Amino acid sequence: MIISLPIADRPRSYAFYQEALGLKPVGDELHEDGLPEPLQFALGEGVNLMLIPTGGFGWVLGDQPAAPPGQSECILSLHVDSTDAVDALAAKAVAAGAVQVTAPTRKPWAYLATFTDPDGHLWMVETA
16 A cells, blocks of 8 residues: 655655654665655555655646645554653654644543644644
């Protein structure tokens, strides 16, 4: 399974996903910018995140509209093992360029924090 997101800046996104979320890039073939092509990160066994420049993403969508910046159609969630890990990952993401949406907080169903990546995609990090 591949989850694809549109991005504006390959180097910025490449750095963010490694530094903030600790994701490992997938693939050996390099683009002219020196980054893997296609730009993918492993999320889990058999699941990758592919980051597609906005122009290419639009080509794939055809006439189907994409969500405008600031409007989220989904929440990308990461489960971690502790409240300390939620706090640490949320802080690391903000330090790497994320925008905090919800500070780490306890909800009835989980301890969580939300932030947007540099392209405005909404991420939630949570634990029980």
